[in-house]
Amino acid sequence: MDELQFDWLVPIGDAEALPVVRQCLESVLATMGPSDTCVVVCGPESWKQLDVHDSRFVRLDPPQTRSAAAWRNAALPRLASAYTIFQDADDIALPHRRELIVKGLQHGLPDVLIFGYEVIDELGRYKGTRVPKGGRNRFWFRTNAFLPTAVVRTSLLRHHQFREDLVLGEDTVLFGELLRAGARFAWHRDVAIKYRISRRKSSKKRGAAAIKSEIRFRYHLLNSARGIERILVCLGAVAAIAAKTLPAPIFTKLYSTAHSDS
Numbered sequence: 001m002d003e004l005q006f007d008w009l010v011p012i013g014d015a016e017a018l019p020v021v022r023q024c025l026e027s028v029l030a031t032m033g034p035s036d037t038c039v040v041v042c043g044p045e046s047w048k049q050l051d052v053h054d055s056r057f058v059r060l061d062p063p064q065t066r067s068a069a070a071w072r073n074a075a076l077p078r079l080a081s082a083y084t085i086f087q088d089a090d091d092i093a094l095p096h097r098r099e100l101i102v103k104g105l106q107h108g109l110p111d112v113l114i115f116g117y118e119v120i121d122e123l124g125r126y127k128g129t130r131v132p133k134g135g136r137n138r139f140w141f142r143t144n145a146f147l148p149t150a151v152v153r154t155s156l157l158r159h160h161q162f163r164e165d166l167v168l169g170e171d172t173v174l175f176g177e178l179l180r181a182g183a184r185f186a187w188h189r190d191v192a193i194k195y196r197i198s199r200r201k202s203s204k205k206r207g208a209a210a211i212k213s214e215i216r217f218r219y220h221l222l223n224s225a226r227g228i229e230r231i232l233v234c235l236g237a238v239a240a241i242a243a244k245t246l247p248a249p250i251f252t253k254l255y256s257t258a259h260s261d262s
Contacts, residue, residue: 004102005035007081007154011062011071012042012089018049020090020196027093029054036098039078041071069162069170076161079154088148092120092194100190101151111156111183112175115149115192122198130195134187136179140225140232142239145185147171149192156183168210169217176224210244 008028012021028038038057040047047059063074072086085101087093097115104113116131132144139145150171160177162170179185218237225233 003035004083004105005033005037005081006083006085006098006101006151007079008032008036008038008085008087009072009075009079010038010040010087010089011068011075012040012046013068013071014043014066016089018046021046022050024087024089024092025050025052025057027095028087029057031093031095031098032056033098037081039075041075065164067164067167069166070164073161073164076157079157082154084152084154084157086147086150086152087193088195090196090198091117091148092196094118094192094194097192100188100192104151104186104188104190107186108184110186111153112145112178112185113151114145114185114187115190116188117146117149117193117195118191120194120196122196124194124196127197129191131189131191132187134185136185137229137232139175139179140221140229141236143172143175144187145172145175147175148195150175152178153183156181163220166213166217166220168213169221173217173220173224176221180224180226207244211241214240214244 010024010028025038025040032038034056036056039060040052040057041060041062042050043062044059058078060075060078063070083101083105085098100115101113104110104115114132116129118129119127121127132146132149134144156178160174160181162174164170166173175185214237218233218240221233222230
């Protein structure tokens with residue numbers, strides 16, 4: 001099992017600060033195996049400034065559509081390993097992340113693995129720890145499948161891709177489709193990454209535009225839900241929309257709290 005090779009997928013958006021991205025790629029380099037490949041979706045100028053000289057890193061030009069979903073989808077045809085490790089460009093892979101994945105795959109070969117994460121702020125200061133609580137019903141109300149910690153069987157991504165028309169929740173919709181298709185999920189309480197929260201992230205999650213995006217992704221999530229799951233999706237939507245109407249300082253506090261010590 002320890003001879004497995006993985007593909008790492010890192011989309012680098014235009015808004016990402018290069019020092020933060022460099023820290024991310026260095027953390028991946030420190031944990032990836034000798035046969036692993038890291039597929040990085042970014043423009044040539046950013047790549048030149050990042051100055052990566054490891055043959056295991058492969059750069060792909062981003063598509064015209066400027067969304068994380070489109071950038072991830074553009075990389076899917078290049079993935080050749082049995083499993084794909086998702087890594088956000090502003091997060092940090094902990095040194096033992098790959099080891100945790102190999103260990104997790106030793107128990108029944110799940111299709112999707114989800115891990116916990118440490119929360120850091122824009123300056124890298126520790127803000128808490130969040131570990132996933134397993135269970136399908138919990139997913140439909142408030143997703144417990146967190147893409148920046150996720151590992152997915154690559155063959156599933158041939159048939160299920162990220163919806164590029166969604167700006168929020170495209171990963172949750174994908175996971176809902178995988179659950180409905182019978183994919184086996186494994187939730188682990190081990191911490192695999194440092195997840196960076198920022199004003200830029202929180203500002204996109206409140207207000208009228210965020211409410212519209214919430215309704216759209218919950219609508220698509222309903223297509224995968226059945227029975228009581230559909231009720232949980234609707235209840236989760238009501239709770240999320242109520243939070244998005246709160247004043248910015250209160251919402252930011254709730255957003256930070258939701259990503260720590262749960």
